[in-house]
Amino acid sequence: DAMVIQNPRYQVTQFGKPVTLSCSQTLNHNVMYWYQQKSSQAPKLLFHYYDKDFNNEADTPDNFQSRRPNTSFCFLDIRSPGLGDAAMYLCATTRQGNEKLFFGSGTQLSVL
Amino acid sequence: SQQGEEDPQALSIQEGENATMNCSYKTSINNLQWYRQNSGRGLVHLILIRSNEREKHSGRLRVTLDTSKKSSSLLITASRAADTASYFCATVSPNDYKLSFGAGTTVTVRA
Numbered sequence: 261d262a263m264v265i266q267n268p269r270y271q272v273t274q275f276g277k278p279v280t281l282s283c284s285q286t287l288n289h290n291v292m293y294w295y296q297q298k299s300s301q302a303p304k305l306l307f308h309y310y311d312k313d314f315n316n317e318a319d320t321p322d323n324f325q326s327r328r329p330n331t332s333f334c335f336l337d338i339r340s341p342g343l344g345d346a347a348m349y350l351c352a353t354t355r356q357g358n359e360k361l362f363f364g365s366g367t368q369l370s371v372l
Numbered sequence: 373s374q375q376g377e378e379d380p381q382a383l384s385i386q387e388g389e390n391a392t393m394n395c396s397y398k399t400s401i402n403n404l405q406w407y408r409q410n411s412g413r414g415l416v417h418l419i420l421i422r423s424n425e426r427e428k429h430s431g432r433l434r435v436t437l438d439t440s441k442k443s444s445s446l447l448i449t450a451s452r453a454a455d456t457a458s459y460f461c462a463t464v465s466p467n468d469y470k471l472s473f474g475a476g477t478t479v480t481v482r483a
Contacts, residue, residue, distance in 0.1 A: 303415070356469075
């Protein structure tokens, strides 16, 4: 049974057209993360939430925002996608911050 | 920022052989974790080793940690074609909840 679910699996958007990626979890974990992974590279942390406490990485572009309306759901909003934002976006959760992460299957974003 | 560096970048072995990959990191850690990623999929946690541990086993996996050298290794014994994947090390610092990943090692197991 999937415990961290990301929708959609593939997302195609147009240059400059806002897009929202979603993540839900059935694990009741406190911490949720969004990572960006470009081809053949390491996952790069964009944001993380500890409960409702939002933490933005210093080098995350302003174009990226996140919302966590409740424990189960987290959203990644890209306000004006550029060609360089095409990547796999990975959502992950953990009960506390120093334990193993559970990842979703990812959303592959294409920008045309 | 990227914490770990992995070596080698790519590894090709015959089924049944062992695969060893190494990870080095820069700052102090709470724990170090290894993940596996099949092409186009999310990451799957393999094993976690804490800073006060030196070796850990899980099935065909063996992980070592040397905090004095800031390095870790992952050994996969008796490899199978299904072990073909990318393997990432990741570190958690003592000060925050962030998991920082290395660039990964791509392992190809030939049948």
